[in-house]
Amino acid sequence: MTGPFTTEAVLAYGYAAGLLVAAAGLDRLARHVARRSERHRTGGFTYRPEHDAWVCPADQLLWPVGQDRHHRLYRARPSVCNACPRKPDCTPSRHGREIVRALRPWPHSEAGRFHRGLALVLVVLAATLTLIEAVRHPAWPDLALAAAALAATAVTGWWLTGHLRATPAGFPGPFPEPEEKSANRDRYTTVWRSE
Amino acid sequence: MVPGAGTRREVLVSRHWIQAAALVAVFGFFVMGVLAFRTYTAGAPVPRLVVSESGQELYTGRDVADGQKVFLANGLMQYGSVLGHGGYLGPDYTADYLRRAATAALRARGGGDRAGEQVRQEFRANRYDPRSGVLTYTRAQADAFTALVGHYRDYFADPRTDKGLRPHAITDPRQVRQLTAFLSWTAWIASAERPGAVYSYTNNWPAEPLVGNAPTADTVLWSVVSLVALLVGIGALFGAVGRWGGHLGWRGRQAEAIDFRSPDQVALTPAQRVTAFFFLVVALLFLAQVLLGGATEHYRADLTSFFGLNLAELLPFNLARTWHLQLSLFWVVAAFLAAGVFLAPLMAGTEPRGQGRLAWTLLAALAVVAFGSLVAEGLSIHGFVRPGNFWGSQQFEWLDLPRVWQILLAAGMALWAVMMWRVLRPTLARDSRGNLPWMFFLSGLAIPGVYAVGLLARPGDTFAVTDFWRFWVVHLWVEDFLELFTTAMVAYMFVQLGVVRERVALVVIYLDIILYSAGGVIGTMHHLYFSGTPVEHLALGAFFSAMEVVPLTFLTVEAWSFVQLGARQHMESRTPFPHRWAVMFLVAVGFWNFLGAGVFGFLINLPIVSYYEIGTGLTANHAHASMMGVYGMLAVALGLFALRYLIPADRWPEKWARVSFWSLNIGLAWMCFATLLPLGLLQLYESVASGYFEARSLGYLTGRTNTLLEWLRLPGDALFIVGGVLPFCWIAWLGVRHRGRRAAADPATGLTPAPRLSDIREPVDTA
Numbered sequence: 001m002t003g004p005f006t007t008e009a010v011l012a013y014g015y016a017a018g019l020l021v022a023a024a025g026l027d028r029l030a031r032h033v034a035r036r037s038e039r040h041r042t043g044g045f046t047y048r049p050e051h052d053a054w055v056c057p058a059d060q061l062l063w064p065v066g067q068d069r070h071h072r073l074y075r076a077r078p079s080v081c082n083a084c085p086r087k088p089d090c091t092p093s094r095h096g097r098e099i100v101r102a103l104r105p106w107p108h109s110e111a112g113r114f115h116r117g118l119a120l121v122l123v124v125l126a127a128t129l130t131l132i133e134a135v136r137h138p139a140w141p142d143l144a145l146a147a148a149a150l151a152a153t154a155v156t157g158w159w160l161t162g163h164l165r166a167t168p169a170g171f172p173g174p175f176p177e178p179e180e181k182s183a184n185r186d187r188y189t190t191v192w193r194s195e
Numbered sequence: 196m197v198p199g200a201g202t203r204r205e206v207l208v209s210r211h212w213i214q215a216a217a218l219v220a221v222f223g224f225f226v227m228g229v230l231a232f233r234t235y236t237a238g239a240p241v242p243r244l245v246v247s248e249s250g251q252e253l254y255t256g257r258d259v260a261d262g263q264k265v266f267l268a269n270g271l272m273q274y275g276s277v278l279g280h281g282g283y284l285g286p287d288y289t290a291d292y293l294r295r296a297a298t299a300a301l302r303a304r305g306g307g308d309r310a311g312e313q314v315r316q317e318f319r320a321n322r323y324d325p326r327s328g329v330l331t332y333t334r335a336q337a338d339a340f341t342a343l344v345g346h347y348r349d350y351f352a353d354p355r356t357d358k359g360l361r362p363h364a365i366t367d368p369r370q371v372r373q374l375t376a377f378l379s380w381t382a383w384i385a386s387a388e389r390p391g392a393v394y395s396y397t398n399n400w401p402a403e404p405l406v407g408n409a410p411t412a413d414t415v416l417w418s419v420v421s422l423v424a425l426l427v428g429i430g431a432l433f434g435a436v437g438r439w440g441g442h443l444g445w446r447g448r449q450a451e452a453i454d455f456r457s458p459d460q461v462a463l464t465p466a467q468r469v470t471a472f473f474f475l476v477v478a479l480l481f482l483a484q485v486l487l488g489g490a491t492e493h494y495r496a497d498l499t500s501f502f503g504l505n506l507a508e509l510l511p512f513n514l515a516r517t518w519h520l521q522l523s524l525f526w527v528v529a530a531f532l533a534a535g536v537f538l539a540p541l542m543a544g545t546e547p548r549g550q551g552r553l554a555w556t557l558l559a560a561l562a563v564v565a566f567g568s569l570v571a572e573g574l575s576i577h578g579f580v581r582p583g584n585f586w587g588s589q590q591f592e593w594l595d596l597p598r599v600w601q602i603l604l605a606a607g608m609a610l611w612a613v614m615m616w617r618v619l620r621p622t623l624a625r626d627s628r629g630n631l632p633w634m635f636f637l638s639g640l641a642i643p644g645v646y647a648v649g650l651l652a653r654p655g656d657t658f659a660v661t662d663f664w665r666f667w668v669v670h671l672w673v674e675d676f677l678e679l680f681t682t683a684m685v686a687y688m689f690v691q692l693g694v695v696r697e698r699v700a701l702v703v704i705y706l707d708i709i710l711y712s713a714g715g716v717i718g719t720m721h722h723l724y725f726s727g728t729p730v731e732h733l734a735l736g737a738f739f740s741a742m743e744v745v746p747l748t749f750l751t752v753e754a755w756s757f758v759q760l761g762a763r764q765h766m767e768s769r770t771p772f773p774h775r776w777a778v779m780f781l782v783a784v785g786f787w788n789f790l791g792a793g794v795f796g797f798l799i800n801l802p803i804v805s806y807y808e809i810g811t812g813l814t815a816n817h818a819h820a821s822m823m824g825v826y827g828m829l830a831v832a833l834g835l836f837a838l839r840y841l842i843p844a845d846r847w848p849e850k851w852a853r854v855s856f857w858s859l860n861i862g863l864a865w866m867c868f869a870t871l872l873p874l875g876l877l878q879l880y881e882s883v884a885s886g887y888f889e890a891r892s893l894g895y896l897t898g899r900t901n902t903l904l905e906w907l908r909l910p911g912d913a914l915f916i917v918g919g920v921l922p923f924c925w926i927a928w929l930g931v932r933h934r935g936r937r938a939a940a941d942p943a944t945g946l947t948p949a950p951r952l953s954d955i956r957e958p959v960d961t962a
Binding site: 008011015019022110111114115117118121132136171 | 857864865903907
């Protein structure tokens with residue numbers, strides 16, 4: 001006995017609670033992965049919201065040059081980049097370093113979905129374990145623990161399901177051919193020139 | 196970029212990377228050489244002769260060796276264990292013998308505190324005379340030996356199958372006596388104190404109060420040191436990455452714009468087309484492996500009957516587990532070899548004549564070895580083969596395949612290395628030895644090389660020696676060399692796709708060598724804390740294997756994202772990225788690497804934890820999450836990568852790839868969290884609270900709580916098999932049915948041009 005509860009009940013509901021904590025941890029991991037993707041594409045660059053521009057490690061500015069539904073494109077002046085000693089580590093392009101801000105870049109979006117999916121599996125497992133234990137030993141003080149565990153599971157499940165819904169796989173479909181997409185700004189083939 | 200004939204391309208990375216990698220590897224293997232020497236010279240001795248106090252012969256050193264062969268040939272290492280190594284259903288026979296012998300001795304002395312103290316002293320005193328090679332058992336020990344020969348005779352001759360063993364498993368009285376001699380010897384080294392030390396040859400393992408076995412000062416000290424090493428290592432690594440990480444090259448650099456070729460536009464070489472059959476074999480072996488896994492799991496949930504069928508008569512637990520483990524290696528390695536065959540021409544640009552035929556030969560050889568060795572193991576466990584037979588019996592856990600098959604498998608992998616060399620020869624001739632093609636080839640060459648080291652473990656050798664070499668394969672081959680080779684392959688996959696620069700890929704490979712070799716090579720010794728090797732194996736094993744967790748954490752958080760980063764830059768492509776699910780499986784590899792290998796591995800890595808835990812459920816938890824989670828997912832990823840080009844784009848079963856991905860991952864997570872982890876935690880508690888012997892007893896394992904937890908696995912396992920493995924089989928079958936588009940060979944040279952997987956739209960103007 002542990003206090004008024006049987007040891008088995010404490011262990012079972014405790015493990016279920018542990019699973020909920022692990023699920024919350026996985027959810028955080030998903031968020032971390034998304035943030036990391038941003039950091040990788042913009043490593044060493046700082047965003048200046050007051051100018052809507054990025055500052056590169058060599059203290060040069062990247063200005064917005066284009067936008068579509070999901071992305072915003074920033075580019076530095078080619079003359080500056082081509083003369084920069086750090087260019088080999090920065091960009092292969094002769095047209096100036098560019099940064100694309102994507103709202104939900106794949107596969108980070110789908111990796112996030114993977115982690116959140118697994119987090120939900122743990123929540124389902126916690127619910128299963130709780131119910132099994134409650135059916136096995138339907139004694140009164142233990143059932144209070146079961147109710148608490150179930151309530152926690154329901155809250156975590158609701159919360160994480162919301163997160164999963166808000167995490168689309170985000171795998172992009174094929175891009176339209178250049179001639180077909182005159183309606184959108186073609187950020188892939190047009191070259192921003194300063195001169 | 197490529198200079199004229201006779202000159203080599205410059206190495207793409209700083210020479211410091213190469214020097215650091217070489218230095219770390221040389222250091223690791225130098226220490227391993229010293230430890231090998233110490234294993235032979237300071238390992239637990241096998242007496243020439245064991246006699247009673249009255250001078251009566253009990254058993255000889257030869258009996259111990261033969262007994263070990265009997266133990267292995269009957270698949271007992273896949274049922275229970277000795278010195279903690281083996282299966283988890285049966286008892287640990289070392290602990291079993293020790294408990295029974297000590298209890299008999301105690302009873303003979305009439306029980307009580309004084310008798311208990313006498314028994315403890317009797318078992319701890321080392322009466323081995325190294326000059327004459329004679330070990331003298333006390334009267335109580337000798338009587339216990341005689342009594343236990345009788346006990347094991349009845350135990351193994353049992354006509355029932357309710358232990359999971361086949362009926363009448365061992366009936367030859369001579370073999371039972373030899374087997375008991377072997378078990379008695381392991382119990383002796385587990386309790387007799389090393390000369391000049393206050394602990395036994397096995398560092399006081401197993402925990403057995405009757406003979407005064409408790410954790411040693413070294414076990415506790417090195418646990419603390421390795422914990423500190425882990426924390427400092429992680430801190431130092433992240434500090435270094437924060438400080439110099441920008442120089443690694445995969446951060447914040449803009450990639451060139453590329454277009455992926457549609458799988459329909461990719462024409463394949465003959466050997467690449469043969470890999471379709473490889474992946475079908477891989478899928479079928481995978482299916483067989485998981486079905487056998489289901490059978491072994493059923494034994495744990497319901498030992499006496501398989502839904503009314505007496506399965507143990509045909510497929511006893513130890514045979515099902517032997518095949519389950521063997522197949523897990525076979526299908527994963529077959530997938531890696533096939534991926535090598537697929538990728539090599541991409542690297543070289545062409546494929547020489549005859550490579551397709553060689554690929555068929557390799558496939559046939561692998562099929563023969565897989566099938567032949569499995570049959571041999573079945574015959575051995577069913578008692579048709581003499582113990583220690585070259586053709587038909589070996590059965591160390593993980594190195595189960597009999598010696599001849601082991602040699603053939605090494606030869607098959609050597610044939611594969613030759614195939615790699617044939618294709619890569621022109622590329623290797625004009626490239627620096629530090630560059631990617633050489634790294635790919637050398638890491639491939641290490642696969643047969645390190646696997647062959649396992650041949651040094653022979654069934655009749657001293658247990659510590661066999662265990663030392665066995666773990667060169669189980670740990671070092673898998674942990675270091677397969678990891679290295681797959682890193683090289685994955686890196687090259689992305690270089691081929693044009694999403695990762697070759698220099699970045701190369702940095703990742705060198706980083707992998709440095710980080711994994713720093714901890715992983717000497718870390719192999721974390722399997723040998725209690726195998727009869729001297730204490731330095733425990734100290735170095737604990738310290739360096741803690742460092743192993745560092746790269747697992749780091750590569751998950753940082754370097755695996757080079758894969759993700761690479762795949763992410765397909766956004767620049769006008770054509771869709773073809774490898775959605777291969778990349779998702781790689782994402783899963785990163786996740787399981789961290790959870791299964793890193794967290795679940797470290798959970799059982801400290802000597803003090805391992806002391807109570809070895810051979811219990813938490814090991815199975817780590818094994819499943821890391822073997823399937825990392826290597827299994829990786830093999831599936833490589834399979835899907837190749838199959839994408841083998842199946843026409845309009846026939847690609849996108850839906851089944853998704854179903855397989857989610858089912859395999861959910862099934863594995865369920866398996867670990869519903870059953871293996873809680874069961875292992877409870878068993879560890881039982882081991883510390885009640886005793887190791889109790890925690891390993893069938894009575895405990897088949898208790899109500901355990902049985903419930905085992906049944907709880909069923910939904911996850913069913914999902915894994917039906918939703919995960921079957922769709923993969925279907926995709927592999929589609930690969931065989933279509934086998935991609937054939938590229939035409941050049942009639943003059945016989946060379947088949949290798950396909951390009953992507954086209955660079957915006958050319959690179961820098962290296």
